Amino acid sequence: PKRLVQSLMQVAKLPYRIGYTLYAALRFIPLAYEEHKNITNAHLVRGVGFSRIGLFSKLNLLKSSVIPLLISGIRKAQDVSIAMDSRGFGAYKKRTIIDEIKVRNQDRIFVIITLFLLIFYIFFLIYYKI
Numbered sequence: 001p002k003r004l005v006q007s008l009m010q011v012a013k014l015p016y017r018i019g020y021t022l023y024a025a026l027r028f029i030p031l032a033y034e035e036h037k038n039i040t041n042a043h044l045v046r047g048v049g050f051s052r053i054g055l056f057s058k059l060n061l062l063k064s065s066v067i068p069l070l071i072s073g074i075r076k077a078q079d080v081s082i083a084m085d086s087r088g089f090g091a092y093k094k095r096t097i098i099d100e101i102k103v104r105n106q107d108r109i110f111v112i113i114t115l116f117l118l119i120f121y122i123f124f125l126i127y128y129k130i
Contacts, residue, residue, distance in 0.1 A: 001026035016095045024080060028073065035072050039065040066079045 009019040012076055043061060084090075 003101070006099075010097065011103055012100050017090060020084075024077075028076065031076065032069060032073060034063065035069055039068055053085070 005014075005019045005023040005026070008014040008022075009016050043065065067115075
């Protein structure tokens with residue numbers, strides 16, 4: 001995700017504040033997944049089995065795991081926010097780029113082919129009403 005966001009900031013001229021916000025959000029997805037697995041394992045250790053219960057009980061269990069997940073996410077976001085503030089993030093209008101990403105001809109061809117396929121797919125969906 002880091003290279004993707006860097007390329008968006010350098011090539012597509014995405015503002016770095018939005019880019020780093022996107023990067024932080026993408027970075028939190030696997031962390032949230034791991035945290036959810038830990039919470040589910042904690043439920044299993046307490047004797048709550050997912051296979052023996054009905055749909056509504058599973059929804060209640062999901063609801064009981066969302067609150068700790070949100071609390072954990074908020075704590076991690078606060079830690080990142082404090083670290084970014086202490087390092088002076090956002091103090092300057094422009095950021096210094098250490099490793100500049102250059103757009104090659106391969107990249108341009110890939111983007112053109114992808115856009116062509118996307119337009120063809122949308123046309124196919126509209127024309128055949130799938």
